[in-house]
Amino acid sequence: MKIAVMSCIHGNYEALNAVLSDIDDHNVDKIYCLGDLVGYGPHPNAVVEMIRALDIPTCQGCWDEDIVEGLNACECSYPSVLAEKRGKLAHEWTNQVIYPEVRQYLAQLPLSLRDDNLCFVHGSPHNQHEYLLPEVDAFVAMERVLTTGADILFCGHTHVPYVRSLDASQMQIRVKLADKSEQETSFSAPLKRIVNAGSVGEPRHGRPNATYVIYDANTDQITLREVEYDYEKTCAAIIEKGLPPIFAWRLARGMEFAERADDPTHVCER
């Protein structure tokens, strides 16, 4: 079985289309999406309609939740007051243009998905708003994977793709913190992995290209894909729709729309 996993489309329809056609070229059996379908980008409705039309299993992202529940993200999840103000502008704009059926669809999205030994979440198994950055403490990372019972945890939310392997030695240290029952499973657990799918519509790796991952279960191979697309079309749409022009400037440079979020230790306690 071969699957494609994508995350964080953020209303960027051009990027989504490019990724879907790249997926087409790779003969995958199934596509999973880790949420953040909307937010910042100019085409939230079109993105959701496309995901629904293709029947892509999707979990709920932080932005999807906020559009349903009202702006709910804790203030500390923004790295600066400027980022917060820009985030609120994007939220208000999205909230105004979104169709009622799109909102309903986002509301019923599950927080996690399972497929055999694979688990799919937006931020972390604890919370859609938690960042599992590559440098997160190994014990914490392992704990997050173990809570799911899966061997590979697919996540997004940080907008930076990565693959991280957690080996048994780290696990053994980890069990000292766990209760007895977990101790048993921990010792016998095979190698665990965290795979971050990056971001289709709002990359922050310094280039405007979309990223996603392909996992081939037969060969146990994970491939990070980086796909070029006509980002200038998205930039033009941002300006045409009345979103802040700075979003377009930043998107074209692979710097995210508002500002990067970079507190790896922050766990939202809401």
Added chain:
Amino acid sequence: MPSLNITLVSGPPGAGKTTWIRQQVNSAAETAVYLNLGSGNTPIDSTYLATEVAGLTVLPVEQLTDFLAQPLVGSAVYVELGFHIDLTSLILPDQMADCQRVTVLPPATRQTEWRNWADLVVTGVKTGMALSQPHLWRSVLSGQVLDLASLNTFWYELTHGAYGTVQRAKGIFDVADGRSLYFDFVAGLAETTYLELNLPLWCNGRPDRFSGIEVVGEALDQEAIAETIKACCLEDHVIAYYQQQIKDSLEPGDEVA
């Protein structure tokens, strides 16, 4: 009338006028007086020099007449002229007629207007661009306190062309932790971080001292610049919160205002 040792300093934006004056003052034994013509109500260079250069007195333009009537004998007087001041039509008080004219120019530039005017041409720094029609945008920010993370983002965007082509940008900003920071950018020069001005930590309400920004460039989106700066500014209750934190963490000997 005592004769005054006056030096007028001109040159394009970012060439290094203020730096040259600073070097002269630092290398001379005598005290110095500094006057900036053309900075209007955004005295960024004056504020910077006043805090960073010992033995330098900054003279506000309003006090020039009084000063000339009763000058500080034996001190060197440096008058920095903004790049946008028309040198040919500049008329200075009689007492200043007998002065040395220095122009600071980037290497290998003609800049004939400045060359013709000057007695001495100083080779300044090589700047990355020379705009034919530079536009000057300024804003006084005194009383505002900015969030530093936001300010860093804004400064990066500004100096990387998000709001138009920027040749030169400088600013003095009060930030949440009580410091006053000096930001300085010249296109083509290595990027520098901000400099912490030698001023007391401000921890009692809105700062009663100068802060402001000046941008020289082309096709500047002034409205977006102003809006973004506004979005970096903190509200009263947030300022109060941070100032309480400053007070709680003060060490003996810390200077506060």
